[in-house]
Amino acid sequence: MKLKARHTFFILSALFLIYSVSIYLKPLSVNTDDRFDKTAAANGKLVWQKYNCQACHQFYGLGGYLGPDLTNILSQPGKGEALVKAMLKTGTKQMPAFQLSEKETQELIEFLKSTDASGSADPRNFENTNFGMIERYETK
Amino acid sequence: MKLNKLHIGNLFLVTAIIMLLLGLGFGLLAAFIYLYPNFLKDSIGFISLRPLHVSSAMFWIILGATGCVYNGLRVVTNKPITNRVAIMQWLLWIISIIGIFISYFTHQFGGREYWEFNPVWALPIAIAWLLFLSNFYSHINNVRKWPVYMWMWLTGLTFFLFTFIENYLWLFPYFREHFITDMTIQWKVNGSLVGSWNQMIYGTAFFLMDRISGTKKVGKNNLAFAMYFLGLFNLMFNWGHHIYTLPTEKYIRYIGYIVSMTEWVFFVKIIYNWKGAVSDIQKHYHYFPYKFIMASDIWVFINMGQACLFSIPAINIYTHGTHVTVAHAMGTTIGINTMILLAACFEFLKPDLYKETSLKALNRVFWFLQISLVVFWTSLNIAGIKKGLWQLSNPQSSYSKMMDSLEPYFITFIIAGFGLFVSLSIIAYKLLKHSKKSIFN
Numbered sequence: 001m002k003l004k005a006r007h008t009f010f011i012l013s014a015l016f017l018i019y020s021v022s023i024y025l026k027p028l029s030v031n032t033d034d035r036f037d038k039t040a041a042a043n044g045k046l047v048w049q050k051y052n053c054q055a056c057h058q059f060y061g062l063g064g065y066l067g068p069d070l071t072n073i074l075s076q077p078g079k080g081e082a083l084v085k086a087m088l089k090t091g092t093k094q095m096p097a098f099q100l101s102e103k104e105t106q107e108l109i110e111f112l113k114s115t116d117a118s119g120s121a122d123p124r125n126f127e128n129t130n131f132g133m134i135e136r137y138e139t140k
Numbered sequence: 141m142k143l144n145k146l147h148i149g150n151l152f153l154v155t156a157i158i159m160l161l162l163g164l165g166f167g168l169l170a171a172f173i174y175l176y177p178n179f180l181k182d183s184i185g186f187i188s189l190r191p192l193h194v195s196s197a198m199f200w201i202i203l204g205a206t207g208c209v210y211n212g213l214r215v216v217t218n219k220p221i222t223n224r225v226a227i228m229q230w231l232l233w234i235i236s237i238i239g240i241f242i243s244y245f246t247h248q249f250g251g252r253e254y255w256e257f258n259p260v261w262a263l264p265i266a267i268a269w270l271l272f273l274s275n276f277y278s279h280i281n282n283v284r285k286w287p288v289y290m291w292m293w294l295t296g297l298t299f300f301l302f303t304f305i306e307n308y309l310w311l312f313p314y315f316r317e318h319f320i321t322d323m324t325i326q327w328k329v330n331g332s333l334v335g336s337w338n339q340m341i342y343g344t345a346f347f348l349m350d351r352i353s354g355t356k357k358v359g360k361n362n363l364a365f366a367m368y369f370l371g372l373f374n375l376m377f378n379w380g381h382h383i384y385t386l387p388t389e390k391y392i393r394y395i396g397y398i399v400s401m402t403e404w405v406f407f408v409k410i411i412y413n414w415k416g417a418v419s420d421i422q423k424h425y426h427y428f429p430y431k432f433i434m435a436s437d438i439w440v441f442i443n444m445g446q447a448c449l450f451s452i453p454a455i456n457i458y459t460h461g462t463h464v465t466v467a468h469a470m471g472t473t474i475g476i477n478t479m480i481l482l483a484a485c486f487e488f489l490k491p492d493l494y495k496e497t498s499l500k501a502l503n504r505v506f507w508f509l510q511i512s513l514v515v516f517w518t519s520l521n522i523a524g525i526k527k528g529l530w531q532l533s534n535p536q537s538s539y540s541k542m543m544d545s546l547e548p549y550f551i552t553f554i555i556a557g558f559g560l561f562v563s564l565s566i567i568a569y570k571l572l573k574h575s576k577k578s579i580f581n
Contacts, residue, residue: 005291008369016376020306023325023392027318042316052249052256055190059323060386061461063253066174066186068539069461093540094177096185114319119387123457123531126385132454133397134384 036113044111047104056095060121066094071121074112081109148222149214150578151230152207153485156200157568157575159237160478163196164561171557174550188244191256195240197473198254202300203233204481205340206272209293211488212347216290217279225275232268236261252310252326259308269301287350287359288368292343295372300336303329324388331379338477339371345480348433348487352426374399381451385460393453400451427499428506432483435510439475442517443468458532463546464524471517474560485571489578505566512559519556523549 032038048054056067063069073079085105091097100108119136126134170189172179180189206229214221240257243249250258276297283290307329309315315322349358358364380396446468450459459465523546530542 005286005365009291009295009372012369012372012376019377019395020328023321023328024309024315026321026324026389027314030318030321038317039313041319042313045310045316045319045322046250049250049252049256052187052191052247054253055187055256058461060383062323062327062382062386064190065463065466094173094181094186096181096187118319121385123385123460124534126457128454132452133394134453134457136387 033114033117035117037110038114040107040110041114042111044107044109044114047100047108048111050104051098051100059115061123069121070112071115071118074109074116084109084112145580146222146227147579148226148230149207149210149212150489150575152203152210153489154207154572154575154579155230155233156202156204156207156481157485157571159196159203160200161565161568163193163200164564166193166196168554168557168561171550171554175547175554184245187249188247191249191254192241192244194254195244195257199233199237201337201341201473201477201481204484205296205337205344207488208344208347208481208484209276209297209340211484212289212293212344213276213279215347215351216283216287219279221275221279223275225271229268229271229275232264232271236264236268239264252307254330255307259311262304262308266301266304269297269304273297273301285360287346287356288364289343289346289350289359291365292339292346292368292371295368295375296336296338296340296343299332299339299375303332303336307333320386320388323386324383324392327382327386328379331382332375335371335375335378339375341477341480342371344484345433345436348429348480348483351487352430352433370402374402378451381456384453384456397451397453401448426487428486428502429483431506432479432486435506436476436479436483439471439479439513443471443475446471458528459524460528461531462524462527463520463549464528467517467520467524470520471513474513475517478564482567482571489571489575491571491574502567502570505563508559509563509567512556512563516553516556516560519549519552523553 053070054063056064058064058069059071061069073084074081087095088098088100088105088108125136127137129135166189169180170186170193173181173186173189180186210221210226239261243257243261248258249256251262255262276294280286280290280294306325309325310322315325346359346364350356377395378399380392380394381400383396384393446464450456450464450468526546526549527542530536
């Protein structure tokens with residue numbers, strides 16, 4: 001049993017490593033998106049984490065549950081960059097006002113531009129396909 | 141103090157129980173914010189309370205699993221495990237926990253969801269885990285014909301370290317600059333990390349089943365090994381079910397979907413087989429370990445049903461990003477992991493309940509805990525379903541209006557949460573009361 005178990009363990013582990021590496025290499029095949037500054041967006045992600053925005057907010061339905069999903073906050077009707085900046089300064093009923101520097105605010109906005117450019121997170125933009133799978137029928 | 145006088149497995153279990161108590165307290169405070177948004181808003185706030193609650197709960201599980209593995213290893217190898225390496229491992233955890241809590245209280249974040257602390261505090265955890273792994277390897281050399289739980293412990297230990305390191309790939313701009321890849325890796329990590337500590341905890345459940353039944357049949361049968369490999373397969377490949385809506389590669393979502401459908405199947409069957417093999421005398425001798433293992437069995441069944449349903453993407457679209465996910469996380473963390481860990485705590489710490497406490501009173505607490513969890517889980521599910529329907533409605537009311545409409549379910553969830561806090565605190569107190577004796581031989 002031990003020998004068989006060991007072989008199965010190593011085969012599965014090798015498959016897992018191959019699968020993992022294929023995901024790590026993915027950025028090499030992605031075209032550059034000129035709708036946002038890549039470096040500033042990457043710094044904006046650090047701002048997002050520094051102020052723990054994920055405690056309340058989500059991207060693509062992943063994150064906290066107290067506030068709304070912010071994936072497409074910049075392109076939603078009636079929302080956008082000005083609203084985000086105002087909310088950060090004044091806070092809301094639940095959200096405290098954050099004292100972000102001008103640079104941090106701009107990097108965070110750039111990060112939100114990158115999430116917005118990645119696709120639509122609205123569940124209404126999906127349809128059922130074969131075998132219970134879902135696909136996006138409205139792409140940005 | 142001589143090292144061989146110290147029981148390292150029980151030291152980890154007692155530390156874990158303290159984390160459980162802290163997690164319950166922080167969780168209750170955080171829940172109040174759902175009803176009273178101004179509560180602690182300008183002091184500690186939800187942004188600190190949530191990570192304090194989540195980290196405490198995770199440390200309860202991780203340290204508890206560590207304590208179980210050390211206790212199990214002591215029985216399997218028939219020799220004391222405590223040594224300088226194990227003590228150093230425990231000290232590194234304590235340093236890290238103190239640092240993490242101070243950083244949360246002072247709003248010094250920097251990490252990502254579930255690991256929100258500054259990455260510098262991940263370093264002592266990673267070193268502690270390396271020491272754990274080396275200690276485990278150095279003790280298992282002479283063990284022949286490994287029972288399934290030894291494989292599960294080894295798997296949990298190895299994959300935890302791998303995924304914990306993978307969890308920090310975002311530190312490199314190469315990953316951070318690609319939002320979708322970064323999110324994919326984040327949820328790959330989350331899925332596999334949970335799978336890793338589940339391997340350690342379910343391994344402990346098998347170990348306890350063998351110990352309670354006294355047969356040593358559970359850990360060596362073919363079905364148990366089949367179940368183990370199914371669990372390992374899921375640990376590696378099922379995490380795609382977290383990101384069906386993320387615009388990542390199709391094959392990742394399909395692999396996640398197909399693999400998820402194979403989940404849990406054998407586990408319930410094994411527990412039922414085992415249940416039949418335990419005599420009334422054995423049940424009486426291991427009264428609370430048996431009771432908590434059986435409770436986890438019921439919660440596996442409930443959560444398995446739920447997980448299988450919302451691993452189907454067409455259903456997942458209604459539940460994703462809603463409190464149904466929270467209900468599932470709580471159902472598995474409290475209903476399965478906590479029940480198994482409490483069974484292990486009663487077995488290894490051996491609290492002297494029969495002299496001081498009437499068994500009837502603790503039985504009532506046990507049932508109060510189960511009922512509270514049912515109410516807690518149900519209220520979160522109803523709130524989640526309502527939010528799911530809102531997400532797909534057109535036209536859509538505002539987010540705050542939708543949240544206001546969920547208030548009755550949040551009130552129920554807080555009352556039930558208080559029930560969980562009270563019942564688990566009583567059980568933790570009983571376990572801690574005589575713990576000094578169990579740490580120092």
